[in-house]
Amino acid sequence: xxxxxxxxxxxxxxxxxxxxxxxxxxxxxxxxxxxxxxxxxxxxxxxxxxxxxxxxxxxxxxxxxxxxxxxxxxxxxxxxxxxxxxxxxxxxxxxxxxxxxxxxxxxxxxxxxxxxxxxxxxxxxxxxxxxxxxxxxxxxxxxxxxxxxxxxxxxxxxxxxxxxxxxxxxxxxxxxxxxxxxxxxxxxxxxxxxxxxxxxxxxxxxxxxxxxxxxxxxxxxxxxxxxxxxxxxxxxxxxxxxxxxxxxxxxxxxxxxxxxxxxxxxxxxxxxxxxxxxxxxxxxxxxxxxxxxxxxxxxxxxxxxxxxxxxxxxxxxxxxxxxxxxxxxxxxxxxxxxxxxxxxxxxxxxxxxxxxxxxxxxxxxxxxxxxxxxxxxxxxxxxxxxxxxxxxxxxxxxxxxxxxxxxxxxxxxxxxxxxxxxxxxxxxxxxxxxxxxxxxxxxxxxxxxxxxxxxxxxxxxxxxxxxxxxxxxxxxxxxxxxxxxxxxxxxxxxxxxxxxxxxxxxxxxxxxxxxxxxxxxxxxxxxxxxxxxxxxxxxx
Numbered sequence: 139x140x141x142x143x144x145x146x147x148x149x150x151x152x153x154x155x156x157x158x159x160x161x162x163x164x165x166x167x168x169x170x171x172x173x174x175x176x177x178x179x180x181x182x183x184x185x186x187x188x189x190x191x192x193x194x195x196x197x198x199x200x201x202x203x204x205x206x207x208x209x210x211x212x213x214x215x216x217x218x219x220x221x222x223x224x225x226x227x228x229x230x231x232x233x234x235x236x237x238x239x240x241x242x243x244x245x246x247x248x249x250x251x252x253x254x255x256x257x258x259x260x261x262x263x264x265x266x267x268x269x270x271x272x273x274x275x276x277x278x279x280x281x282x283x284x285x286x287x288x289x290x291x292x293x294x295x296x297x298x299x300x301x302x303x304x305x306x307x308x309x310x311x312x313x314x315x316x317x318x319x320x321x322x323x324x325x326x327x328x329x330x331x332x333x334x335x336x337x338x339x340x341x342x343x344x345x346x347x348x349x350x351x352x353x354x355x356x357x358x359x360x361x362x363x364x365x366x367x368x369x370x371x372x373x374x375x376x377x378x379x380x381x382x383x384x385x386x387x388x389x390x391x392x393x394x395x396x397x398x399x400x401x402x403x404x405x406x407x408x409x410x411x412x413x414x415x416x417x418x419x420x421x422x423x424x425x426x427x428x429x430x431x432x433x434x435x436x437x438x439x440x441x442x443x444x445x446x447x448x449x450x451x452x453x454x455x456x457x458x459x460x461x462x463x464x465x466x467x468x469x470x471x472x473x474x475x476x477x478x479x480x481x482x483x484x485x486x487x488x489x490x491x492x493x494x495x496x497x498x499x500x501x502x503x504x505x506x507x508x509x510x511x512x513x514x515x516x517x518x519x520x521x522x523x524x525x526x527x528x529x530x531x532x533x534x535x536x537x538x539x540x541x542x543x544x545x546x547x548x549x550x551x552x553x554x555x556x557x558x559x560x561x562x563x564x565x566x567x568x569x570x571x572x573x574x575x576x577x578x579x580x581x582x583x584x585x586x587x588x589x590x591x592x593x594x595x596x597x598x599x600x601x602x603x604x605x606x607x608x609x610x611x612x613x614x615x616x617x618x619x620x621x622x623x624x625x626x627x628x629x630x631x632x633x634x635x636x637x638x639x640x641x642x643x644x645x646x647x648x649x650x651x652x653x654x655x656x657x658x659x660x661x662x663x664x665x666x667x668x669x670x671x672x673x674x675x676x677x678x
Contacts, residue, residue: 151179151409156417157418161633163180173666178374179376182270182381188207191377191379236592240594241595249421280489280644283336311342313348386426395409419636420441427632432627440537440538445594452585490530497567520583525575533604537557616639622654
């Protein structure tokens, strides 16, 4: 058996990035642009499922091809799910079917536990493909409020990182200007909510990582973040799919490389690296650290998401069949449902304002033809809108991932169990959210016949955070420092939503990519410093 401390390295690179989602892609892009000739290897356990690696599923025009690609992302579940995606939002579906649709989302596979209506994390999902969750995400990219800001990073540095992240994700809030539907919704809700709000936090268009094209809405996938790296023009960069990182290899707190498994050829080998970035999701990043023996006290703890309240409403004041300014196109929302479509009307944003308005509101038009309705409803055909309120969850150490020392998952990594409950404060906030969603539905028009606000099963938001959280000091309450470097190591970094240390209600992707920009720059500066030191030694 090979010595794990002195493996037979078959390759040498500067940086290995584990994971090809938005954060892995951001690390690769920033590193190669900041420091050309840096040898970067990105490994991804899942396959390439689209002709362009990392393409968003919603950008696949052909329905059959999209279904094939989605099934290929589903890890151990290589089959089409029984329930249609629209069951997750259909107002006349029974509660069990609605909840079940959130557990079996096309393109994802469930990893949660617990009763669908109780504690645990029953709707937790993962994907396994080049592009990761970035091939399935909704695309909302708001900046957080002051109450949600990360305080351990200098404001100027964080603002700069946000600006770069917005460029990488191609974020804009102006794609859908001129939409009568959006203008009406923003006006009605603005009159109700804007008084007393902080400047810039009024009701407004949601900043989205999407582009409106003649063929519909085109979503940003990791392919657009990787950009020219996928053309093969940079001989120092490689994206290697179907390659599982089984272990990060360390000696005396310093990474020496990674142990990889080619899932197609079924062979194991080791790659030497100066730096390793673990950029999996908020569940698999701590899983790999655990498997590698890197186990700070906070690893896997402080798990939190954005508990969600939703309702579907009719919109008055526009007339029947109005509001569809352009073709809806092939856009999916919440990563699994064409029923909650990002039409050419865009998405309306109600920013979070802590105690004053403790929700991040996201409202999107629904194509009425995708939602089963009564004959009377179909005859009237008023425009429909989905109202989603996300709450900031109380951060608690006991909400955690537990990894097994003996059992393994479908990939052979330590099996995990999720421990998660909502606090009394969380439950009170969600009840307030139900009242607020109902009130605003009546401000816009009225709830669709038979609709009441409902609290989605835990894990439904797909916004999982905190499991490798950032902190100001190595005091047992965080996993990494403000540059995303894991405490107690010289050259191991983490990335993704799990790094976010604060209570947040808004969508996390923009923030996590901004943190990846900071981490990538830190690695680049350290590589530069090492090169300069080597040059000095040689010159001396």
